[in-house]
Amino acid sequence: MIKKTGENEKKAMTKSELEEALINNFTNLQKVLTNLAIKFEDLSSNMSKMLQLFEISAKTFSEKQEITGTNKEDKQLLEKLDSLLDQNKTIAKGILMMEGRIKERTAIPQQEGNINLQPKQLPRY
Numbered sequence: 001m002i003k004k005t006g007e008n009e010k011k012a013m014t015k016s017e018l019e020e021a022l023i024n025n026f027t028n029l030q031k032v033l034t035n036l037a038i039k040f041e042d043l044s045s046n047m048s049k050m051l052q053l054f055e056i057s058a059k060t061f062s063e064k065q066e067i068t069g070t071n072k073e074d075k076q077l078l079e080k081l082d083s084l085l086d087q088n089k090t091i092a093k094g095i096l097m098m099e100g101r102i103k104e105r106t107a108i109p110q111q112e113g114n115i116n117l118q119p120k121q122l123p124r125y
Contacts, residue, residue: 033106040099047092054085 013021058081065074 030106033102037099037102037106040095040102044092044095044099047088047095051085051088051092054081054088058082058085 058078061081062078065078
């Protein structure tokens, strides 16, 4: 980061300013990752509720068809509902896996504790 004090003058950040900026960026990144994990958890629970709704409606529909008898169009609809249910299960599993990976990533820096925030020497041009 370089601060402009004049038109052609440039002043490099001090070591403490750089460390402060790194710490602020790291905490902001942690907040974003935590919010993302929460959003994935909410999305996962909503997908589970939707799957339950599809399962209930498919069971009710199939029970109704057993009573009244099924025809070719109804069988096609049942097959499509089953296919949709399988797709939603696959999507829900993928979201749960992504949520787990995000939680792992956010847990690793927190477990490391004190991270040495010594800035690397950058070449001066």
